[in-house]
Every structure is written in structure tokens, then in C-alpha cells.
Amino acid sequence: DGGITQSPKYLFRKEGQNVTLSCEQNLNHDAMYWYRQDPGQGLRLIYYSQIVNDFQKGDIAEGYSVSREKKESFPLTVTSAQKNPTAFYLCASSGGESYNEQFFGPGTRLTVL
Amino acid sequence: GQQLNQSPQSMFIQEGEDVSMNCTSSSIFNTWLWYKQDPGEGPVLLIALYKAGELTSNGRLTAQFGITRKDSFLNISASIPSDVGIYFCAGLNYNTDKLIFGTGTRLQVFP
Numbered sequence: 712d713g714g715i716t717q718s719p720k721y722l723f724r725k726e727g728q729n730v731t732l733s734c735e736q737n738l739n740h741d742a743m744y745w746y747r748q749d750p751g752q753g754l755r756l757i758y759y760s761q762i763v764n765d766f767q768k769g770d771i772a773e774g775y776s777v778s779r780e781k782k783e784s785f786p787l788t789v790t791s792a793q794k795n796p797t798a799f800y801l802c803a804s805s806g807g808e809s810y811n812e813q814f815f816g817p818g819t820r821l822t823v824l
Numbered sequence: 825g826q827q828l829n830q831s832p833q834s835m836f837i838q839e840g841e842d843v844s845m846n847c848t849s850s851s852i853f854n855t856w857l858w859y860k861q862d863p864g865e866g867p868v869l870l871i872a873l874y875k876a877g878e879l880t881s882n883g884r885l886t887a888q889f890g891i892t893r894k895d896s897f898l899n900i901s902a903s904i905p906s907d908v909g910i911y912f913c914a915g916l917n918y919n920t921d922k923l924i925f926g927t928g929t930r931l932q933v934f935p
Contacts, residue, residue, distance in 0.1 A: 752927060753828070754912070755925075756922055811855045812872050813857075
């Protein structure tokens with residue numbers, strides 16, 4: 712089945728620790744995105760990548776880092792510099808003729824204790 | 825970052841009723857997308873709109889791209905319990921090349 716996978720589904724970390732969230736897609740999409748979702752709010756863009764080895768900051772990039780070494784993978788690291796990291800993190804990808812249509816993974820809920 | 829104004833924030837309806845929700849923006853968009861999100865899951869794309877005035881259906885769902893390009897509407901006919909969830913609109917402005925998301929409409933359907 713083609714799709715986007717995120718792991719793990721739930722993640723707990725102690726304050727001050729860096730943590731990396733995984734995102735993999737087998738849709739052959741060029742573009743990948745990371746969003747953060749907080750209760751009662753829409754999705755806010757953290758980072759996005761339109762091509763391998765290139766990525767751009769979104770609206771709330773501070774305290775996060777990414778890499779895009781492979782087309783299929785776009786991991787997100789939540790660093791200790793992120794002041795309020797507890798949130799639901801969503802990865803998405805887009806590509807092909809319907810480039811503007813983003814498809815989402817199942818999400819990772821990160822809780823920092 | 826910019827967010828779209830989506831209304832209503834929440835709706836509580838009885839099974840079988842029709843539902844309407846909308847999104848408005850101060851900016852012109854060239855693409856409107858509608859998503860549904862179940863609790864604890866990622867959003868699922870329902871309908872994509874690319875032309876002003878376009879009306880597109882997906883089963884019991886119908887969405888329209890507003891003539892002014894600053895708004896979009898989603899209607900659900902004859903609601904059923906599995907329609908429960910949060911519905912998000914998203915608009916794409918080619919100048920920014922980013923999707924802007926609404927704050928969501930939470931739909932609750934009672935049998």
C-alpha cells in the first residue's frame with residue numbers, strides 16, 4: 712500500500728532531551744512537510760522540503776531541525792531549545808500532477824515530561 | 825503565521841440533517857482543500873478545488889470555490905454518525921507556496 716508512515720505513534724521524553732520523529736513515504740512525492748497541531752488550533756508549518764537535500768523554514772521553525780537525505784524520508788528533530796514541545800506532529804507529502812494536494816501521515820503525539 | 829477564519833467552530837446536529845461550514849480569508853487563494861480529521865489521526869483529503877466558482881462533490885459532500893477567491897464552502901448532506909470529526913479548510917496562495925489552514929469545525933452527530 713502506498714502511503715505515509717510516522718513512528719512512533721506516542722513518544723514521551725524528559726525535558727531537555729532532543730527527540731527525532733520519523734516520517735517515511737512511498738508515494739514518490741518530491742515535497743514533504745512537517746506540521747504541529749495544538750488543541751483548538753489549525754496546523755502550523757514547521758519545515759518543508761521540495762527536493763532532496765533542500766529544505767526551508769516554515770512559520771514556527773525555532774527549536775526544530777530537519778534533514779532530507781533521501782526522497783522517501785524527512786525526519787524532524789525536536790531540540791531542547793523548543794520551549795513548548797508537547798504537541799501532535801503531522802508529516803505530509805505532495806507531488807505529481809496534484810502537487811498542491813498534501814497527504815498526511817497518522818501523526819506522532821509527543822509529550823515532554 | 826496566517827490562519828483562515830473557519831466557521832462555525834463546532835456543530836451539534838442530529839443524524840440525517842444537512843451541514844454547512846465555510847472558510848474566509850483576507851487573501852486571494854488559487855487552491856482550496858477540505859480535510860477531515862478523526863481524533864488522534866492525520867487529516868484525510870476530501871475535496872480539492874482549483875477554479876473560482878467551481879463546485880465539486882464527493883459522495884454526500886459538496887464543496888465550492890468562492891467567486892471572490894477569498895472563501896470556500898463545504899456542505900454535508902444527510903449526516904451519519906461516521907461524519908463525526910474535525911473538518912479543516914486549507915488555502916494555497918501561489919505567492920507564498922504554502923498551505924494555510926483554518927482552525928477547524930468540530931462536528932458531532934447524534935443518532
